[in-house]
Amino acid sequence: MIEVKELTKTYREGRGIRNISFQVEPGTSFGFLGPNGAGKTTTIRLLMGFLRPDSGRVTINKLDCWYEKTDIKKLVCYLPGELHFMENLTGLDFLELIAGMHCESFPKKSRDYFVSALDLDINVLIRKMSKGMKQKLGIISALMLDASVLIFDEPTSGLDPLMQKVFIELILEEKNKGKTIFMSSHQFSEIERTCERVGIIREGTLLAVQCISQLREAECQTFEIEVEREADAELLKQSELDLIPIHGANYLIRVAGELDRLWLVLAQVRVKRFKQRSLELEEAFMDFYR
Numbered sequence: 050m051i052e053v054k055e056l057t058k059t060y061r062e063g064r065g066i067r068n069i070s071f072q073v074e075p076g077t078s079f080g081f082l083g084p085n086g087a088g089k090t091t092t093i094r095l096l097m098g099f100l101r102p103d104s105g106r107v108t109i110n111k112l113d114c115w116y117e118k119t120d121i122k123k124l125v126c127y128l129p130g131e132l133h134f135m136e137n138l139t140g141l142d143f144l145e146l147i148a149g150m151h152c153e154s155f156p157k158k159s160r161d162y163f164v165s166a167l168d169l170d171i172n173v174l175i176r177k178m179s180k181g182m183k184q185k186l187g188i189i190s191a192l193m194l195d196a197s198v199l200i201f202d203e204p205t206s207g208l209d210p211l212m213q214k215v216f217i218e219l220i221l222e223e224k225n226k227g228k229t230i231f232m233s234s235h236q237f238s239e240i241e242r243t244c245e246r247v248g249i250i251r252e253g254t255l256l257a258v259q260c261i262s263q264l265r266e267a268e269c270q271t272f273e274i275e276v277e278r279e280a281d282a283e284l285l286k287q288s289e290l291d292l293i294p295i296h297g298a299n300y301l302i303r304v305a306g307e308l309d310r311l312w313l314v315l316a317q318v319r320v321k322r323f324k325q326r327s328l329e330l331e332e333a334f335m336d337f338y339r
Contacts, residue, residue, distance in 0.1 A: 050073055055070055058102050065088060065253050066088040066254075067253045071255065078229075081234075082234065095107050096109065125198045125199075128199075132186075136174070138174070138175055140169065143175060144186075159195060160193040167212065184205070201230070201232040205236065205239060244261060269304060270325065274320060282298050291304070
């Protein structure tokens with residue numbers, strides 16, 4: 050469905066993407082992961098036909114994303130990473146506007162389903178909405194049109210954990226309908242739940258394309274610890290744990306496999322604060338970034 054072949058787009062300052070290639074099969078979900086400035090949004094803008102490639106080719110359903118971008122937009126619903134609205138409209142006004150631009154009959158049933166699922170009051174003026182409410186509005190506008198291809202750029206930015214969970218459930222429903230989904234994210238858990246394959250990009254270079262099952266096997270658990278004394282910090286440093294300093298007496302500890310060694314070390318130090326962290330992008334793919 051989506052094919053990216055030797056795609057390059059660079060800007061004057063040298064940033065962009067260079068010679069990246071991958072495929073997304075019909076009816077599958079593909080996660081696109083990388084730190085800020087890695088090239089995720091540039092790739093998505095090329096998919097949407099907003100930018101012209103310097104070289105290479107990108108197609109959706111065998112349609113060229115630059116030369117046939119009008120036809121592409123009939124297949125795709127897109128949620129940008131940065132949302133901009135007409136602030137004087139209500140949420141309902143905006144959704145009616147979007148629906149009118151895309152189809153003759155307004156998909157009220159579909160719209161109401163997503164409004165209810167995301168618990169959004171669409172009668173509120175957009176200028177009075179919080180960032181999270183605006184993000185919900187953007188998600189609803191993308192999902193309600195029932196396009197065969199969904200392209201989302203950081204879709205859960207601004208959502209609280211409960212709504213992030215709801216979003217994942219909605220994406221899984223769309224996936225079960227046979228939709229093709231391309232989604233960039235910083236959240237490994239989000240991609241792990243929704244995607245079969247993932248591409249890892251950094252500084253414009255595609256480092257790897259892997260199945261989620263492969264990444265699970267390499268997954269590390271990450272803990273954040275704060276110790277009370279300098280002697281405790283020194284003991285941590287001398288241990289064989291994978292230790293990453295944060296600030297002061299605060300550290301990240303990455304553990305692959307069994308946790309026995311971690312518990313033995315912690316039994317010897319005075320711990321002020323200790324918690325397990327959700328897996329973040331850089332921690333999940335540390336080996337690719339070294």
